[in-house]
Amino acid sequence: MKQSEIISLSTAELQEKLGETKKSYTDLKMAHAISPLENPIQLKHLRRSVARMATELSKRDDQ
Template sequence: MKQAEITKLSTADLQEKLSETKRSYADLKMAHAISPLENPIQLRTVRRTVARLATELTKRELQ
């Protein structure tokens, strides 16, 4: 998910998307621990998406 897409979301949507993304990251990590993923780069992209969402939420809370 790109930063431009994230800034267009409302705060409630951000929180919902963050929880969904964290859940999918946890599932990917578990699947990768059991047997290697076909595309391990997915872990990096999902982790970075979580960070982008969390950063945007923090930025909005501080304003």
């Protein structure tokens, strides 16, 4: 997910999306542990999306 898309979400939507993305990341990571993924770069993209969303939430909490 791009940073501009993350900024445009409301706080509630962002929290919901963060939960979904974390679950997707965990599921994909477990699947990769069992058998290699066709595209392991997906893990990197999901991990970075989680970090972007968490950072945006913490920025909003500080304001």
